Amino acid sequence: MKDSEQIKNLVERDKKHLWHPLTQHKTASSPLAIIKAKGALLWDEDGNEYIDGIASWYTAMYGHSNAYITNALTAQMQELDFVMFSGFTHKPAIELSERLIAILPDNQEKIFFNDNGSTAVEAAIKMALQYYHNKSDRRDTLIAFEAGFHGDTFGAMSASGLSSYNGPFEEFLLKVERLPVPQEDNIDVILEQLEMIATTNSCAAFVFEPLVQGAAGMKFHSAKGLNTLIKRCQELDILCIADEIMTGFGKTGKNFASDYLENKPDIMCLSKALTAGMFPLSITSCTQTIFDAFLSDEVAKGFFHAHTFSAHPLGCAAAISGIELLASEEILERRAYIQKEHEKFVAQVSNHHKVKNARSLGVILALDLDTKMDRYGKLRDELYQFFMSRGVNLRPLGNTVYVLPPYVIANEQLDKIYTTILELLET
DSSP states (O other): OOHHHHHHTHHHHHHHHOOOTTOOTTTOOOOOOEEEEEBTEEEETTOOEEEETTHHHHTOTTOBTOHHHHHHHHHHHHHOOOOOSSSOOOHHHHHHHHHHHHHSOTTOOEEEEESSHHHHHHHHHHHHHHHHHTTTOOOOEEEEETTOOOOSSHHHHHHOOOHHHHGGGGGGSOEEEEEOOOOTTTHHHHHHHHHHHHHHSOEEEEEEOSSEETTTTSEEOOHHHHHHHHHHHHHTTOEEEEEOTTTTTTTTSSSSGGGGOSSOOSEEEEOGGGGTTSSOOEEEEEOHHHHHTTOOSSGGGSOOOOOTTTTOHHHHHHHHHHHHHHTSHHHHHHHHHHHHHHHHHHHHHTTOTTEEEEEEETTEEEEEESSOOOTTSHHHHHHHHHHHHTTEEOOOBTTEEEEOOOTTOOHHHHHHHHHHHHHHHTO
């Protein structure tokens, strides 16, 4: 079979063996075969071009196939492709830890490697539970926000509050008490709820997405309110875990959403843009105090949690390059430009009769359409096809349309995204 014939048959070949995520295969449309990506653009097997308006789930923030990162990966694989991280160490992991600690909140001191966002949260929850166990203090309860999302492994899923993901597994999950997200007008009520939860449960950790709940529909909450909750949790000796998998690495206007907070989390979870989408890798960072609780002459008090591909040298090389780009003048300028354009667009559509709530923070733009629809229902799928038919890759979260583009997106590409959303609003 010729290469061109193989490419043309990608979708049919896909159907024979592949099981796609977040897909009901009985009713779903066929997937689109993408054969090339560069910058903010994707190309399918028929040569059609799409603007990647969500940076492929907010990973490819420096653009697809960024030469600066691919060159670093190529050089690394020729020097050290992989070695297990138990009993060994290597320069890329050491250098990445140094680069991360330099930009993370000042209280973060230790870096633990995982391989994706869910496992970063999983490790964080296990750290919190064992932290108290090692101190002979049994705690069995997590605190988390309503409608949060933290991943699909069991601990991460337990902390999540979206029933569309958790439904069949509810009876198997960890014990979690939930709070509404803090806004300027409800923090006193939430603090009362927190006090009641802390009084009636043995709480190990408060797990949260700082400032923006991504999968919930890019819902924003108050930095001031979150800061107050973190402070009170820490006064109550409840560890605070910031899930920055979506918000991290510049998306909210600062390097991390936690940079907006005076009271810093005890543990942080990083992935997605960490490696610019080039390689599956994640980080769970923590304070020295947490790390020290695992030091003992008893071997069992160590953190016996591992991933085969922990600290993969190629992923570390990609992450180091990404951190260098994050601080570059070009990327800082592009982030500022996108933020300004988002703010202008929000002002333009906020009073539209089909828009309930338009908002932006950093390079994150979201608007809620004034209609009810299922998260993965027919109307939502029609919205998705509307955008794709016009060469724009946006994946609405129910009635929420959001834009989170690569930092390198061209001005005219960003304008096309806005124009396409306006076209939708006028249909």
